[in-house]
Structure formats: C-alpha cells, structure tokens
Amino acid sequence: MEQEMVLKNEKSMSASFKQLLLKLTPSVKKDGIIKSMKNAGITLLSILLFIGLWHMGSKALYNKEADYKVEKALQERGEEAAAAERACIESGDSSCQPNTLPSPTQVWASLKSLVADHQVIKADKAAFAEKLSATNEKLIAQGKDPIVYTGRASFIDIVLTSIKTVFAGFLLALLIAVPIGIIIGLSPSLRSAFNWFIQVFKPVSPVVWYLLVFMIVKTLYIGDSSDNAFVISFISVGLCAMWATLVNTAMGVSSVDKDYINVAKVLKLGTFQKVFKVILPSSLPLIFTGLRITLSVAWMVLIAIELLAQSQGLGLFVWEEFQNGANDSNSKIIVAMFVIGIIGFLLDRLMLTVQNMVSFNKNEMA
Amino acid sequence: MAYLELNNIYKTYGEGDGSTEVLSNINLTMDEGEFVAIVGFTGSGKTTLVNLINGLLQPTSGEVLFKGKPVTDTSHERGVIFQNYSLLPWLTVGQNIYMAVKEAFPKESKADLMKRVKEYVAMVSLSPAINKRPKELSGGMRQRVAVARALAMNPEMIIMDEPLGALDALTRGNLQDEILNIWSQDKRTALLITNDVDEGIYMADRIIPLKPGPNATLGPEFKIDIERPRDKTAMNDNPVYKKTRNAIIEYLMDIGEERKTVSNVEYKLPELTPKSFVA
Numbered sequence: 001m002e003q004e005m006v007l008k009n010e011k012s013m014s015a016s017f018k019q020l021l022l023k024l025t026p027s028v029k030k031d032g033i034i035k036s037m038k039n040a041g042i043t044l045l046s047i048l049l050f051i052g053l054w055h056m057g058s059k060a061l062y063n064k065e066a067d068y069k070v071e072k073a074l075q076e077r078g079e080e081a082a083a084a085e086r087a088c089i090e091s092g093d094s095s096c097q098p099n100t101l102p103s104p105t106q107v108w109a110s111l112k113s114l115v116a117d118h119q120v121i122k123a124d125k126a127a128f129a130e131k132l133s134a135t136n137e138k139l140i141a142q143g144k145d146p147i148v149y150t151g152r153a154s155f156i157d158i159v160l161t162s163i164k165t166v167f168a169g170f171l172l173a174l175l176i177a178v179p180i181g182i183i184i185g186l187s188p189s190l191r192s193a194f195n196w197f198i199q200v201f202k203p204v205s206p207v208v209w210y211l212l213v214f215m216i217v218k219t220l221y222i223g224d225s226s227d228n229a230f231v232i233s234f235i236s237v238g239l240c241a242m243w244a245t246l247v248n249t250a251m252g253v254s255s256v257d258k259d260y261i262n263v264a265k266v267l268k269l270g271t272f273q274k275v276f277k278v279i280l281p282s283s284l285p286l287i288f289t290g291l292r293i294t295l296s297v298a299w300m301v302l303i304a305i306e307l308l309a310q311s312q313g314l315g316l317f318v319w320e321e322f323q324n325g326a327n328d329s330n331s332k333i334i335v336a337m338f339v340i341g342i343i344g345f346l347l348d349r350l351m352l353t354v355q356n357m358v359s360f361n362k363n364e365m366a
Numbered sequence: 367m368a369y370l371e372l373n374n375i376y377k378t379y380g381e382g383d384g385s386t387e388v389l390s391n392i393n394l395t396m397d398e399g400e401f402v403a404i405v406g407f408t409g410s411g412k413t414t415l416v417n418l419i420n421g422l423l424q425p426t427s428g429e430v431l432f433k434g435k436p437v438t439d440t441s442h443e444r445g446v447i448f449q450n451y452s453l454l455p456w457l458t459v460g461q462n463i464y465m466a467v468k469e470a471f472p473k474e475s476k477a478d479l480m481k482r483v484k485e486y487v488a489m490v491s492l493s494p495a496i497n498k499r500p501k502e503l504s505g506g507m508r509q510r511v512a513v514a515r516a517l518a519m520n521p522e523m524i525i526m527d528e529p530l531g532a533l534d535a536l537t538r539g540n541l542q543d544e545i546l547n548i549w550s551q552d553k554r555t556a557l558l559i560t561n562d563v564d565e566g567i568y569m570a571d572r573i574i575p576l577k578p579g580p581n582a583t584l585g586p587e588f589k590i591d592i593e594r595p596r597d598k599t600a601m602n603d604n605p606v607y608k609k610t611r612n613a614i615i616e617y618l619m620d621i622g623e624e625r626k627t628v629s630n631v632e633y634k635l636p637e638l639t640p641k642s643f644v645a
Binding site for chain 2: 263265266267268277281
C-alpha cells in the first residue's frame with residue numbers, strides 16, 4: 001500500500017515536472033486559458049505534496065535524533081539530565097537542537113536570513129565606500145591601488161560569483177571546442193590524430209582537471225600575490241565541460257548531408273563559402289546540443305571545483321556551511337541546493353531558447 | 367564534334383573482391399540543343415551516370431567529353447537539378463538562388479544579382495514565396511526553386527536527375543510543361559533521367575533505356591518523331607506515340623524478365639513424421 005502511494009507520487013511528480021518544462025518552453029502552443037490553469041494547478045499541487053512529504057520526513061528524522069539524545073542523557077547522566085535535555089530540545093534552544101535534515105520552514109527562514117544578511121552587507125559596503133571615497137581618490141591620484149572592501153561576501157554575491165564563473169568557463173569551452181571541433185570535423189586525418197586525445201581526456205574527473213589547471217596557473221602567476229582562485233576555477237570548469245561541444249561539433253561537421261555537399265560542389269563554392277554557408281549552418285543544431293550539454297556540465301562541476309579552488313562561490317559556500325556545523329548550516333545548504341537547481345534549470349532553458357532561435361529545423365528540436 | 371560524349375564508361379564501386387561494377391561500357395553522344403531522356407529501373411545506376419556527367423564522380427575507365435574536353439570537375443556550364451531538390455533549408459528561396467548566381471557571376475553587383483534572382487523566381491512563378499524557407503513550400507514548389515536555381519546560373523547544358531520523381535501526377539504534368547517551356551526558349555542541351563516512359567516521350571527528342579545494374583549499360587535508342595509543341599491529350603491518340611511507347615515498354619519488360627534469375631536447384635527435404643508425446 002505504502003509502496004503504491006510512493007509510486008503514485010513519483011508519477012505525479014514527473015508529470016508535473018513535464019508540465020513545468022512545457023510551460024517554460026517558449027515554443028509551446030497554449031490551447032486555452034483553462035488548460036494552462038489546470039496545468040498550473042497540477043504543478044502547484046505537486047509542489048505542495050513535495051513540501052508536505054519533505055516536512056514529514058524531516059520531522060521523523062528530527063524526532064529520531066531527539067529521542068536518541070534523550071536516551072543517551074538518560075543512560076550516561078541519569079533521569080534528571082534526560083528531563084533537562086528533553087525540556088531543552090522542546091524549548092527550541094539552539095544549543096541542544098538535533099542537527100538533521102532541516103524542515104521546509106527552517107529552510108525558508110534561512111533563505112530570509114541570507115537575504116537580510118545581504119542587505120546588511122550591502123549597507124556595510126556602501127558605508128565603507130563612502131568613508132573611503134576621499135582616501136581612495138587621493139590614492140588613485142598618487143597612482144596607487146585604491147583600498148577595496150574585503151569583508152564577508154553575501155549569499156547573493158556568492159551566487160553571482162558562481163554564475164560569472166560558469167559563464168567564463170562556458171565561453172572558454174565555446175572558444176576552444178567549436179573551432180577545434182570544426183577543424184577536426186573537416187579533416188579525417190586530423191580527426192584520427194585527435195581521437196586518442198579526446199578519448200583519454202574526456203572521462204577525466206573535474207577534481208583532476210582542477211589539479212592540472214592549478215599546477216599550470218600557479219606557475220604562471222608565480223610572484224603575483226593576487227587571488228587567482230577565479231581564474232583557476234573558470235579554466236577548470238571550461239576544460240571539464242568542453243568535451244560534449246567538441247565531440248558534437250566534430251560529428252555535426254563531419255556528417256553534413258551528402259546532398260548539401262553535392263550542391264556546394266555543383267555551385268562550385270570556395271572552401272570558405274562551403275564551410276560558412278553550407279557546413280556550419282547544417283551542423284548548428286548538433287553544435288547547440290553540445291553547447292547545452294556543456295553548460296549543464298559546467299554548472300554541475302562548478303560546485304566541486306569552487307570548493308577545491310577556494311573560489312567565493314556556491315561550492316565553497318556549501319562546503320564551509322557543512323564544516324561550520326552551526327545550527328542553521330544544514331538549512332543554508334538546502335537553500336544553496338535549491339538555488340543551484342533552479343539556476344541550472346534556467347540556464348538550460350536559456351540555451352534552448354537560443355538554440356531554437358538560431359536553428360533552421362525548429363520542429364526537430366526537443 | 368559531339369557536344370557531350372561518353373566513351374566506354376565503366377564505373378566500379380569498392381575495390382578487390384567486394385567491388386561491384388555499376389556501369390559498364392556506356393557510350394552516348396549528344397548534340398547541342400538536343401533533349402535526351404534516359405529511362406531505367408530504380409537502382410539501375412541512373413544517378414551514378416548523372417554524377418559522372420556533371421563531374422561529381424569520375425569514371426573508373428573511359429572518358430566523359432564535354433565540348434571536346436574531358437570532365438574532371440563540376441562546372442557552371444552544366445546545371446544540375448537533383449532528385450531530392452537539395453535546397454539549403456536554412457536559406458530562403460531567394461537566398462538559395464542568390465547563392466548560386468553569386469558564384470556563377472562573381473563580377474556582377476549585388477543589385478544585378480538580385481535582379482537575376484527575382485527574374486528566375488518570377489519565371490517559375492514563385493515571386494510571392496521569395497522570402498519563404500523550403501520547409502514552408504510544397505514539394506512542387508521546392509522543385510521549381512531547384513529548377514530556378516539551376517537555370518539562374520545560365521548553364522549551357524542542363525542535367526535533370528529524376529527531377530519530378532517525388533511529385534504527384536498533376537504537379538508533375540504542370541512542371542513538365544514548365545520545364546519544356548523554359549527549355550524551348552533558348553534550346554539549351556538537356557539530359558533528363560527518369561523512370562517514367564511517358565514523361566520521356568513527352569519531353570525528349572530521344573529516349574535511351576538503361577539496362578538495370580549491376581553492369582548497367584545503355585540499350586538501343588528510340589527517336590521520338592513527334593512535333594513540338596506537343597499536346598499531352600492529343601498525343602495519346604498519335605500512332606507514332608503509341609508505337610514508340612509500346613516498343614520501349616516491351617523492351618523494358620524484356621530486360622526486366624531477364625533480370626529475374628530463376629533458381630533451378632531442388633531442395634530435398636528430409637522425411638519427418640511428428641513424434642507423439644502422448645503414448
């Protein structure tokens with residue numbers, strides 16, 4: 001019976017996820033307000049169901065840990081201590097709270113506190129800038145570096161850093177993978193020359209990429225005291241994520257419809273014209289599929305790489321909160337998880353929109 | 367000197383034991399201004415023959431001479447209309463044709479080129495669709511764009527590889543008239559590859575059947591002595607038409623029969639009786 005329930009839930013969840021996807025797809029045709037309202041209703045319902053299940057799950061875990069704490073106090077320090085422990089837990093005192101999966105309300109509170117924290121830091125920064133504006137102007141006039149704010153970054157700043165890193169990495173992947181993909185797609189001998197390289201480096205894990213980039217960048221920046229965490233992390237993200245684009249571009253370019261090649265030959269197009277007017281447009285759909293995969297991989301490996309590179313992004317935020325072990329750390333981690341998921345989803349939609357805009361055969365797209 | 371000459375053409379695909387000879391001993395001569403149709407079964411090597419003439423393929427042995435010179439590459443002198451239109455789907459009708467004229471007349475200004483594009487689009491009566499993409503057009507319209515693209519390059523010879531094969535009978539008839547109309551204006555040399563005998567008789571001066579491959583070769587030619595312009599409905603009662611048509615079809619039927627190899631091997635089946643599991 002219980003299993004059946006779970007199955008049902010899963011089904012409705014996946015259905016509503018599809019609805020959500022459909023709703024966010026720009027090319028979707030709406031047939032009537034009623035239908036879209038119905039869809040929205042189903043989505044809302046499934047979100048509520050999800051939150052409900054989450055709430056129940058976290059409550060069960062909370063009770064389990066609370067019971068264990070009381071039991072332990074009873075066995076080690078006697079009945080009085082156990083009663084005190086129970087009272088302490090029930091009073092909501094932060095010193096004795098069970099540290100487990102946070103409930104939706106806790107996560108919501110953490111989100112609010114993170115936003116409030118952002119406001120505080122923003123005000124702090126403004127005050128700092130005001131206070132030092134005169135000094136900084138003098139410093140610049142003297143040809144020296146101005147004093148910059150080096151305080152704690154707020155959650156919003158952290159998210160922005162992560163997005164910046166992903167886009168820098170994505171751009172790097174695009175600039176490396178697309179030209180190389182085109183070149184090796186055009187020449188079968190270069191393709192076999194590069195093949196071992198792609199096969200060997202494609203499955204390398206993000207962590208190893210980070211270490212490799214670290215070795216190189218560290219030496220390049222030697223003697224320079226400036227922070228190179230951002231450089232290291234975006235290069236690692238780019239190198240790690242570029243393979244899908246490289247392989248897809250090479251495949252798209254090498255498998256252009258023979259008819260189009262024949263047309264190019266009969267029209268006697270030059271090499272440049274042939275590549276830019278025939279081969280590239282016809283391989284655009286595959287190139288964009290590759291870029292979409294690259295962007296989602298970039299966002300996925302970003303977390304691990306930021307953690308290693310100590311770059312002020314979401315990856316490091318999650319890790320620091322986990323190490324921190326404060327009372328609201330767990331709920332902050334869940335907030336970060338949702339933010340990561342939602343941004344990843346939006347990035348994918350963004351790519352899909354761009355893909356639909358530039359591709360000629362719109363009907364064949366996902 | 368013949369305008370187009372094919373001398374002892376052999377074309378083999380693959381090498382060694384796995385090779386197949388698609389075309390053997392093809393000989394053909396065409397005069398300037400002539401309209402020749404080659405009729406054959408599907409899979410008889412018609413497209414290979416076309417690609418040899420337009421320069422996309424090179425023969426294994428023998429030579430293709432165009433105006434006395436061997437064909438080694440494609441050329442703007444020979445326009446090609448492909449079987450499956452081969453329009454570039456990301457370009458509009460106008461852009462598809464513009465691309466061709468730009469290559470054919472590199473010295474002309476953009477305005478002149480655009481004038482040519484418009485002229486040829488109008489010729490195939492597609493002016494309202496000039497800014498549409500191939501996907502938005504019907505099969506017949508797409509083929510008309512392909513015709514316009516080939517003709518806009520102003521080729522001396524036009525090669526058509528089953529240009530109307532994928533169209534319905536009515537559209538087909540219309541386009542046949544359109545192509546004939548365009549052809550009769552300046553009498554370009556034309557080679558039509560088709561699997562439709564009636565189409566060949568209606569359009570061409572000569573019909574040559576292609577015996578089916580492997581080892582496809584050209585059969586005896588049939589001259590069509592029907593005056594132009596030909597009338598489709600009146601032609602059905604023309605005794606010359608009937609005679610030629612019957613002769614060609616008979617010939618094709620005969621080689622079709624030859625193609626079917628009858629197996630004479632008798633298989634001896636073992637005598638078996640079902641085993642009973644009940645008793």
